[in-house]
Amino acid sequence: MKNIGVIGLGNMGRGMAISLKRGGFHVIGTDASSKTRDAMVGEGIEVRTSIAEVVAASDMVILSLPTAAIVAEVVEGPGGLIANAKKGVLVVDTSTSHPDTTRRLARLLEAAGMQMMDAPVSGGPKGAINGTMAMVIGASNEDLARAMPVLEAMSAKRVHVGGVGAGHVAKIANNLFTASHLIVAAEVTRMAAKAGVPTEALLQGINAGSGRSFVTEHSFPTWVMNGKFDSGFTMKLMRKDVRLSQELIGALALDLPLSAKVAELWALSSESIADDEDFNRIVELGTRTPA
Structure with missing residues (x-):
């Protein structure tokens, strides 16, 4: 877990990417907005224009997106995670989404050889950039153990509340x-x-x-x-x-x-x-x- 992708570089995603970079990870990010991507220049983040490029270079992919519909589009839409599946990649959704959507997407990702967990965050942009956020996590014990070093670089508090979807x-x-x-x-x-x-x-x-x-x-x-x-x-x-x-x-x-x-x-x-x-x-x- 050295190469971490971040999809969604807005207020929260930008801060998380910077915290991960500060924690010693190689961070590859993308955003639907070219203006948002351009704003990351100089932050030490490897910015790409497509989800495919992010997945290909990553061991874990973090989603920081505004709605459940956009999360679903990024996962299962044209050019999304499933279309560019890379076996063994762990997808961590830090968005605030619907638990039923999360569980459905987790099943689709598993069929494509990838795993998913939900770790929605609190703490705002300041918490994201300082690595002081709190997370409520829905994941298997195995996936949580794999993800923990990355989550620790982004957050100060982490509470495992159950399986996939429980975090949401x-x-x-x-x-x-x-x-x-x-x-x-x-x-x-x-x-x-x-x-x-x-x-x-x-x-x-x-x-x-x-x-x-x-x-x-x-x-x-x-x-x-x-x-x-x-x-x-x-x-x-x-x-x-x-x-x-x-x-x-x-x-x-x-x-x-x-x-x-x-x-x-x-x-x-x-x-x-x-x-x-x-x-x-x-x-x-x-x-x-x-x-």
């Missing part, structure tokens, strides 16, 4: 929590402010008690209260992840009313908060005039 279940659950916490934190801080308790003081109290969360401890002071809103993760991506949660809940035939309301609010937010805005802007839902 856990990541969908994680992002549904975050999507919910942001909305609740926005409402609670508004309530307290109107009752005369400043947000900074309120959060100090909450973070000393049982109501604390990543949102109150990190998101609000880092991106919300200072008005920066520059986490590197967009409204469009979180809306997609919330939709994934509803698809999974539906497939499991569950009735989860609070989750359904959260999904409704995130969908409604598209009327007043643009796709390319930072996802933490959801705290402004109900305070903006629809476009």
Whole structure:
């Protein structure tokens, strides 16, 4: 596992490629966008124009892509991984995708002589470039052991939650929590402010008690209260992840009313908060005039 391919060199993929290079791996990357590929010049990454070239040169291929549909296209579409199969290559999907899609693609890759695992990540672009991300991993014990030196170069925390697809279940659950916490934190801080308790003081109290969360401890002071809103993760991506949660809940035939309301609010937010805005802007839902 010395030659590592990275397909998708956006905010997260770029950081992961740089972390792998820093960790001593030979990194070969590609992206559908020529502009994104050109931006990697000078980073020490061997940039190629096709998936075929990346697979041919790699022992492992890491996917960092925005949607399950794009992951499927990269794996099984014309010019994709299966069309250029190389026996023994391990495919690691770090995207946030649908577990059923992951399991189906894993079966197709196995038939082509390749293996697949899912290791979706948290930590944003900063975590990717610094190698401090967290991963929830769905894989066999054997594939995880093979991949571990590479994963260690990209991440600070790794939790093996089950077989292929389990990582994506856990990541969908994680992002549904975050999507919910942001909305609740926005409402609670508004309530307290109107009752005369400043947000900074309120959060100090909450973070000393049982109501604390990543949102109150990190998101609000880092991106919300200072008005920066520059986490590197967009409204469009979180809306997609919330939709994934509803698809999974539906497939499991569950009735989860609070989750359904959260999904409704995130969908409604598209009327007043643009796709390319930072996802933490959801705290402004109900305070903006629809476009």
